[in-house]
Amino acid sequence: MTALPPASRARRAVRASLPVALCAGLTAMLTACGGEEDPDAGTNGLGKLSASEIETKAQGAADTAKAVRLSGTLVSKGGTYKLDMRLKATGATGSVSSRTSTFELLRVGDALFLKADAAFWTHAESESDEKGPDESDTQAADKLDDKYVKVPQDDPSYKQLRGFTEMNVLLDGLLELHGEVVKGDRAKIGDTRTIKVSGGQRGEGGTLDVSLEGTPYPLQFARGGGGGVVVLSDWNEDFPLTEPAKDETLDYGRQLPRTSD
Numbered sequence: 001m002t003a004l005p006p007a008s009r010a011r012r013a014v015r016a017s018l019p020v021a022l023c024a025g026l027t028a029m030l031t032a033c034g035g036e037e038d039p040d041a042g043t044n045g046l047g048k049l050s051a052s053e054i055e056t057k058a059q060g061a062a063d064t065a066k067a068v069r070l071s072g073t074l075v076s077k078g079g080t081y082k083l084d085m086r087l088k089a090t091g092a093t094g095s096v097s098s099r100t101s102t103f104e105l106l107r108v109g110d111a112l113f114l115k116a117d118a119a120f121w122t123h124a125e126s127e128s129d130e131k132g133p134d135e136s137d138t139q140a141a142d143k144l145d146d147k148y149v150k151v152p153q154d155d156p157s158y159k160q161l162r163g164f165t166e167m168n169v170l171l172d173g174l175l176e177l178h179g180e181v182v183k184g185d186r187a188k189i190g191d192t193r194t195i196k197v198s199g200g201q202r203g204e205g206g207t208l209d210v211s212l213e214g215t216p217y218p219l220q221f222a223r224g225g226g227g228g229v230v231v232l233s234d235w236n237e238d239f240p241l242t243e244p245a246k247d248e249t250l251d252y253g254r255q256l257p258r259t260s261d
Helices: 006-028 051-064 118-128 135-144 156-163 167-174
Strands: 067-076 079-088 091-097 102-108 111-116 147-150 181-189 192-199 207-211 218-222 229-233
Touching: 051 181, 051 192, 051 207, 051 218, 067 167, 079 167, 111 118, 111 156, 118 135, 135 147, 181 207, 192 218
Parallel strands: none
Antiparallel strands: 067 079, 067 229, 079 091, 091 102, 102 111, 111 147, 181 192, 192 207, 207 218, 218 229
């Protein structure tokens, strides 16, 4: 047999190497020559489970967590609220905004404190008095500016305001999917891979993004019917809770305003 000249052997070697290079390139693009790469590779395996199993795992992870940060928008009959709260069983701290006002909340055990600027208290006076705030009301609002007000437990607003600081109450309400639970697409919340589960085919009963990395914590919840979207982060990251100093606290001296929209 006649040996191939060196140039022909070189060309054949190059042609033989092309499929190998092509295969490597496609693999890098998530498609291997032997088929598609496993989308659950390197995950916690949650994506292989059924929709109801994923929901159960997410709820279990949330139930055993010691702390969480909840931020986003909630829409209810009482109004639209923007929340940024850090929550745990013994209390919470953060801010709540409605269409007309913004205020901070701090709960340490059963002690609940509200802090807002003078505009908040002036607006509260104008809503409680048809004539609007007078000079004394404005002066009082100025004194309350950026001070903590302890909310009496017998005040009508106490229960409403405390609801924004209750970790279990908020999570139980947010993580419940309504209707037939359906498994959705994979996505990302920040840099973390997630799997979606929804109540109903179009998410009319809510859509939950659950982490595919590490503990299967719920990372985002979109309420059905345009009821708002909240992001859940800082799972199990503890934070300090301390009652404000006396010189940071003032008495409102009357019934606190309702936090309606």
